[in-house]
Amino acid sequence: MPVVHTSRSEAETRRLAQALATTLKPGDQILLTGDLGAGKTAFVRGLADGLGAPVDEVSSPTFTLVQEYRGGRLVLYHADLYRLTRAAAEDLGLEEIGLRDGVLAVEWPDRLEHVAADAICVGIEWIDETSRHITIERLTARRAPHDG
Ligand SMILES: Nc1ncnc2c1ncn2[C@@H]1O[C@H](COP(=O)(O)OP(=O)(O)OP(=O)(O)O)[C@@H](O)[C@H]1O
Ligand SMILES: [Mg+2]
Known part of the structure:
Protein backbone atom coordinates (compact mmCIF):
# COMPACT_ATOMS: atom_id res chain seq x y z
CA MET A 1 0.00 0.00 0.00
CA PRO A 2 1.42 3.39 -0.94
CA VAL A 3 1.78 5.97 1.81
CA VAL A 4 1.06 9.53 0.73
CA HIS A 5 2.50 12.44 2.67
CA THR A 6 1.99 16.14 2.23
CA SER A 7 5.21 18.11 2.58
CA ARG A 8 4.97 21.85 3.10
CA SER A 9 8.67 22.70 2.94
CA GLU A 10 11.98 21.38 1.71
CA ALA A 11 12.91 20.69 5.34
CA GLU A 12 9.81 18.55 5.74
CA THR A 13 10.69 16.59 2.60
CA ARG A 14 14.15 16.00 4.01
CA ARG A 15 12.69 14.75 7.28
CA LEU A 16 10.49 12.25 5.40
CA ALA A 17 13.56 11.01 3.55
CA GLN A 18 15.53 10.78 6.79
CA ALA A 19 12.85 8.56 8.26
CA LEU A 20 12.90 6.34 5.18
CA ALA A 21 16.70 6.14 5.36
CA THR A 22 16.56 4.50 8.78
CA THR A 23 14.65 1.57 7.21
CA LEU A 24 17.03 0.98 4.29
CA LYS A 25 19.09 -2.17 3.91
CA PRO A 26 22.08 -2.88 1.66
CA GLY A 27 21.10 -3.22 -1.98
CA ASP A 28 17.94 -1.14 -1.74
CA GLN A 29 17.01 1.01 -4.72
CA ILE A 30 15.08 4.23 -4.29
CA LEU A 31 13.46 5.35 -7.53
CA LEU A 32 12.57 9.05 -7.50
CA THR A 33 10.01 10.33 -9.96
CA GLY A 34 8.60 13.83 -10.33
CA ASP A 35 8.95 16.81 -12.63
CA LEU A 36 11.97 19.10 -12.82
CA GLY A 37 12.23 20.96 -9.53
CA ALA A 38 9.82 18.63 -7.72
CA GLY A 39 12.30 17.91 -4.95
CA LYS A 40 14.01 14.65 -5.90
CA THR A 41 17.49 15.93 -5.07
CA ALA A 42 16.16 17.47 -1.85
CA PHE A 43 14.86 14.01 -0.93
CA VAL A 44 18.29 12.49 -1.63
CA ARG A 45 19.84 15.03 0.78
CA GLY A 46 17.44 13.75 3.42
CA LEU A 47 18.48 10.16 2.67
CA ALA A 48 22.12 11.13 3.20
CA ASP A 49 21.15 12.89 6.45
CA GLY A 50 19.30 9.83 7.67
CA LEU A 51 22.19 7.51 6.83
CA GLY A 52 24.59 9.81 8.63
CA ALA A 53 26.64 10.77 5.57
CA PRO A 54 27.81 14.38 5.24
CA VAL A 55 25.30 16.15 3.00
CA ASP A 56 26.98 19.45 2.17
CA GLU A 57 27.90 18.29 -1.28
CA VAL A 58 24.72 16.56 -2.38
CA SER A 59 23.71 18.34 -5.55
CA SER A 60 22.40 17.27 -8.92
CA PRO A 61 25.19 15.09 -10.28
CA THR A 62 25.59 17.08 -13.47
CA PHE A 63 29.17 16.17 -14.25
CA THR A 64 29.47 12.78 -12.64
CA LEU A 65 26.65 10.43 -13.43
CA VAL A 66 26.85 8.61 -10.13
CA GLN A 67 27.91 10.33 -6.93
CA GLU A 68 28.87 8.46 -3.78
CA TYR A 69 28.27 9.66 -0.24
CA ARG A 70 30.31 7.79 2.32
CA GLY A 71 30.65 8.06 6.06
CA GLY A 72 27.16 6.94 6.99
CA ARG A 73 25.54 3.65 8.00
CA LEU A 74 25.43 2.65 4.30
CA VAL A 75 27.08 4.18 1.24
CA LEU A 76 24.59 6.27 -0.72
CA TYR A 77 24.95 6.20 -4.50
CA HIS A 78 23.03 8.92 -6.32
CA ALA A 79 22.39 8.83 -10.06
CA ALA A 87 21.05 2.72 -23.86
CA ALA A 88 23.48 5.03 -22.04
CA ALA A 89 21.74 4.36 -18.72
CA GLU A 90 22.10 0.64 -19.36
CA ASP A 91 25.84 1.07 -19.91
CA LEU A 92 26.27 2.57 -16.42
CA GLY A 93 25.70 -0.89 -14.96
CA LEU A 94 23.72 0.50 -12.04
CA HIS A 114 15.61 -3.14 -15.11
CA VAL A 115 14.77 -2.12 -11.56
CA ALA A 116 14.88 -4.18 -8.38
CA ALA A 117 11.72 -6.20 -7.77
CA ASP A 118 11.53 -4.68 -4.30
CA ALA A 119 12.56 -1.14 -5.25
CA ILE A 120 11.16 1.72 -3.21
CA ARG A 132 4.38 18.57 -2.48
CA HIS A 133 2.55 15.27 -2.30
CA ILE A 134 5.06 12.50 -1.70
CA THR A 135 4.08 8.89 -2.31
CA ILE A 136 6.30 6.13 -0.95
CA GLU A 137 5.75 2.51 -1.90
CA ARG A 138 8.00 -0.53 -1.87
CA LEU A 139 7.37 -2.81 -4.83
CA THR A 140 6.68 -6.43 -4.05
CA ALA A 141 7.58 -9.25 -6.41
CA ARG A 142 4.39 -10.54 -7.94
CA ARG A 143 3.71 -14.15 -7.03
CA ALA A 144 2.83 -16.69 -9.69
CA PRO A 145 -0.93 -17.52 -9.63
CA HIS A 146 -0.40 -21.06 -8.28
CA ASP A 147 2.09 -20.07 -5.59
CA GLY A 148 -0.88 -20.03 -3.25
N1 LIG B 1 8.00 20.81 0.05
C1 LIG B 1 9.12 20.85 -0.69
N2 LIG B 1 9.87 19.74 -0.84
C2 LIG B 1 10.98 19.76 -1.60
N3 LIG B 1 11.47 20.84 -2.25
C3 LIG B 1 10.77 21.99 -2.12
C4 LIG B 1 9.58 22.05 -1.34
N4 LIG B 1 9.11 23.31 -1.39
C5 LIG B 1 9.95 24.00 -2.15
N5 LIG B 1 10.96 23.24 -2.60
C6 LIG B 1 12.03 23.68 -3.51
O1 LIG B 1 11.89 22.99 -4.73
C7 LIG B 1 13.20 22.79 -5.29
C8 LIG B 1 13.44 21.31 -5.50
O2 LIG B 1 14.63 21.18 -6.20
P1 LIG B 1 15.34 19.79 -6.47
O3 LIG B 1 16.65 20.10 -7.11
O4 LIG B 1 15.33 18.95 -5.25
O5 LIG B 1 14.34 19.16 -7.56
P2 LIG B 1 14.57 17.88 -8.49
O6 LIG B 1 13.29 17.13 -8.47
O7 LIG B 1 15.80 17.17 -8.08
O8 LIG B 1 14.75 18.53 -9.93
P3 LIG B 1 15.60 18.01 -11.20
O9 LIG B 1 14.70 17.05 -11.95
O10 LIG B 1 15.85 19.25 -11.97
O11 LIG B 1 16.84 17.34 -10.71
C9 LIG B 1 14.20 23.40 -4.33
O12 LIG B 1 14.49 24.71 -4.75
C10 LIG B 1 13.42 23.41 -3.01
O13 LIG B 1 13.84 24.42 -2.11
MG1 LIG C 1 17.54 16.68 -9.06
Whole structure:
Protein backbone atom coordinates (compact mmCIF):
# COMPACT_ATOMS: atom_id res chain seq x y z
CA MET A 1 0.00 0.00 0.00
CA PRO A 2 1.42 3.39 -0.94
CA VAL A 3 1.78 5.97 1.81
CA VAL A 4 1.06 9.53 0.73
CA HIS A 5 2.50 12.44 2.67
CA THR A 6 1.99 16.14 2.23
CA SER A 7 5.21 18.11 2.58
CA ARG A 8 4.97 21.85 3.10
CA SER A 9 8.67 22.70 2.94
CA GLU A 10 11.98 21.38 1.71
CA ALA A 11 12.91 20.69 5.34
CA GLU A 12 9.81 18.55 5.74
CA THR A 13 10.69 16.59 2.60
CA ARG A 14 14.15 16.00 4.01
CA ARG A 15 12.69 14.75 7.28
CA LEU A 16 10.49 12.25 5.40
CA ALA A 17 13.56 11.01 3.55
CA GLN A 18 15.53 10.78 6.79
CA ALA A 19 12.85 8.56 8.26
CA LEU A 20 12.90 6.34 5.18
CA ALA A 21 16.70 6.14 5.36
CA THR A 22 16.56 4.50 8.78
CA THR A 23 14.65 1.57 7.21
CA LEU A 24 17.03 0.98 4.29
CA LYS A 25 19.09 -2.17 3.91
CA PRO A 26 22.08 -2.88 1.66
CA GLY A 27 21.10 -3.22 -1.98
CA ASP A 28 17.94 -1.14 -1.74
CA GLN A 29 17.01 1.01 -4.72
CA ILE A 30 15.08 4.23 -4.29
CA LEU A 31 13.46 5.35 -7.53
CA LEU A 32 12.57 9.05 -7.50
CA THR A 33 10.01 10.33 -9.96
CA GLY A 34 8.60 13.83 -10.33
CA ASP A 35 8.95 16.81 -12.63
CA LEU A 36 11.97 19.10 -12.82
CA GLY A 37 12.23 20.96 -9.53
CA ALA A 38 9.82 18.63 -7.72
CA GLY A 39 12.30 17.91 -4.95
CA LYS A 40 14.01 14.65 -5.90
CA THR A 41 17.49 15.93 -5.07
CA ALA A 42 16.16 17.47 -1.85
CA PHE A 43 14.86 14.01 -0.93
CA VAL A 44 18.29 12.49 -1.63
CA ARG A 45 19.84 15.03 0.78
CA GLY A 46 17.44 13.75 3.42
CA LEU A 47 18.48 10.16 2.67
CA ALA A 48 22.12 11.13 3.20
CA ASP A 49 21.15 12.89 6.45
CA GLY A 50 19.30 9.83 7.67
CA LEU A 51 22.19 7.51 6.83
CA GLY A 52 24.59 9.81 8.63
CA ALA A 53 26.64 10.77 5.57
CA PRO A 54 27.81 14.38 5.24
CA VAL A 55 25.30 16.15 3.00
CA ASP A 56 26.98 19.45 2.17
CA GLU A 57 27.90 18.29 -1.28
CA VAL A 58 24.72 16.56 -2.38
CA SER A 59 23.71 18.34 -5.55
CA SER A 60 22.40 17.27 -8.92
CA PRO A 61 25.19 15.09 -10.28
CA THR A 62 25.59 17.08 -13.47
CA PHE A 63 29.17 16.17 -14.25
CA THR A 64 29.47 12.78 -12.64
CA LEU A 65 26.65 10.43 -13.43
CA VAL A 66 26.85 8.61 -10.13
CA GLN A 67 27.91 10.33 -6.93
CA GLU A 68 28.87 8.46 -3.78
CA TYR A 69 28.27 9.66 -0.24
CA ARG A 70 30.31 7.79 2.32
CA GLY A 71 30.65 8.06 6.06
CA GLY A 72 27.16 6.94 6.99
CA ARG A 73 25.54 3.65 8.00
CA LEU A 74 25.43 2.65 4.30
CA VAL A 75 27.08 4.18 1.24
CA LEU A 76 24.59 6.27 -0.72
CA TYR A 77 24.95 6.20 -4.50
CA HIS A 78 23.03 8.92 -6.32
CA ALA A 79 22.39 8.83 -10.06
CA ASP A 80 20.56 11.44 -12.14
CA LEU A 81 19.67 9.92 -15.49
CA TYR A 82 17.82 12.93 -16.91
CA ARG A 83 20.22 13.54 -19.76
CA LEU A 84 20.76 9.90 -20.62
CA THR A 85 19.17 7.70 -23.21
CA ARG A 86 18.03 4.25 -22.13
CA ALA A 87 21.05 2.72 -23.86
CA ALA A 88 23.48 5.03 -22.04
CA ALA A 89 21.74 4.36 -18.72
CA GLU A 90 22.10 0.64 -19.36
CA ASP A 91 25.84 1.07 -19.91
CA LEU A 92 26.27 2.57 -16.42
CA GLY A 93 25.70 -0.89 -14.96
CA LEU A 94 23.72 0.50 -12.04
CA GLU A 95 22.32 -2.93 -11.16
CA GLU A 96 25.71 -3.92 -9.83
CA ILE A 97 26.03 -0.89 -7.60
CA GLY A 98 25.39 -0.91 -3.93
CA LEU A 99 24.53 -4.54 -3.50
CA ARG A 100 26.83 -5.11 -0.57
CA ASP A 101 27.64 -1.86 1.11
CA GLY A 102 25.15 0.63 -0.08
CA VAL A 103 21.88 1.85 -1.48
CA LEU A 104 21.14 3.50 -4.81
CA ALA A 105 18.90 6.53 -5.31
CA VAL A 106 17.95 7.24 -8.92
CA GLU A 107 16.39 10.38 -10.39
CA TRP A 108 14.57 9.78 -13.71
CA PRO A 109 14.45 5.96 -13.33
CA ASP A 110 12.25 5.69 -16.45
CA ARG A 111 15.61 5.51 -18.26
CA LEU A 112 16.27 2.16 -16.59
CA GLU A 113 15.52 -1.11 -18.32
CA HIS A 114 15.61 -3.14 -15.11
CA VAL A 115 14.77 -2.12 -11.56
CA ALA A 116 14.88 -4.18 -8.38
CA ALA A 117 11.72 -6.20 -7.77
CA ASP A 118 11.53 -4.68 -4.30
CA ALA A 119 12.56 -1.14 -5.25
CA ILE A 120 11.16 1.72 -3.21
CA CYS A 121 9.23 4.13 -5.44
CA VAL A 122 9.10 7.74 -4.30
CA GLY A 123 6.84 9.96 -6.36
CA ILE A 124 6.95 13.70 -5.74
CA GLU A 125 4.12 15.82 -7.08
CA TRP A 126 4.35 19.62 -7.21
CA ILE A 127 1.28 21.16 -5.58
CA ASP A 128 2.41 24.76 -5.20
CA GLU A 129 5.61 26.70 -4.55
CA THR A 130 6.18 25.07 -1.16
CA SER A 131 3.86 22.03 -1.08
CA ARG A 132 4.38 18.57 -2.48
CA HIS A 133 2.55 15.27 -2.30
CA ILE A 134 5.06 12.50 -1.70
CA THR A 135 4.08 8.89 -2.31
CA ILE A 136 6.30 6.13 -0.95
CA GLU A 137 5.75 2.51 -1.90
CA ARG A 138 8.00 -0.53 -1.87
CA LEU A 139 7.37 -2.81 -4.83
CA THR A 140 6.68 -6.43 -4.05
CA ALA A 141 7.58 -9.25 -6.41
CA ARG A 142 4.39 -10.54 -7.94
CA ARG A 143 3.71 -14.15 -7.03
CA ALA A 144 2.83 -16.69 -9.69
CA PRO A 145 -0.93 -17.52 -9.63
CA HIS A 146 -0.40 -21.06 -8.28
CA ASP A 147 2.09 -20.07 -5.59
CA GLY A 148 -0.88 -20.03 -3.25
N1 LIG B 1 8.00 20.81 0.05
C1 LIG B 1 9.12 20.85 -0.69
N2 LIG B 1 9.87 19.74 -0.84
C2 LIG B 1 10.98 19.76 -1.60
N3 LIG B 1 11.47 20.84 -2.25
C3 LIG B 1 10.77 21.99 -2.12
C4 LIG B 1 9.58 22.05 -1.34
N4 LIG B 1 9.11 23.31 -1.39
C5 LIG B 1 9.95 24.00 -2.15
N5 LIG B 1 10.96 23.24 -2.60
C6 LIG B 1 12.03 23.68 -3.51
O1 LIG B 1 11.89 22.99 -4.73
C7 LIG B 1 13.20 22.79 -5.29
C8 LIG B 1 13.44 21.31 -5.50
O2 LIG B 1 14.63 21.18 -6.20
P1 LIG B 1 15.34 19.79 -6.47
O3 LIG B 1 16.65 20.10 -7.11
O4 LIG B 1 15.33 18.95 -5.25
O5 LIG B 1 14.34 19.16 -7.56
P2 LIG B 1 14.57 17.88 -8.49
O6 LIG B 1 13.29 17.13 -8.47
O7 LIG B 1 15.80 17.17 -8.08
O8 LIG B 1 14.75 18.53 -9.93
P3 LIG B 1 15.60 18.01 -11.20
O9 LIG B 1 14.70 17.05 -11.95
O10 LIG B 1 15.85 19.25 -11.97
O11 LIG B 1 16.84 17.34 -10.71
C9 LIG B 1 14.20 23.40 -4.33
O12 LIG B 1 14.49 24.71 -4.75
C10 LIG B 1 13.42 23.41 -3.01
O13 LIG B 1 13.84 24.42 -2.11
MG1 LIG C 1 17.54 16.68 -9.06
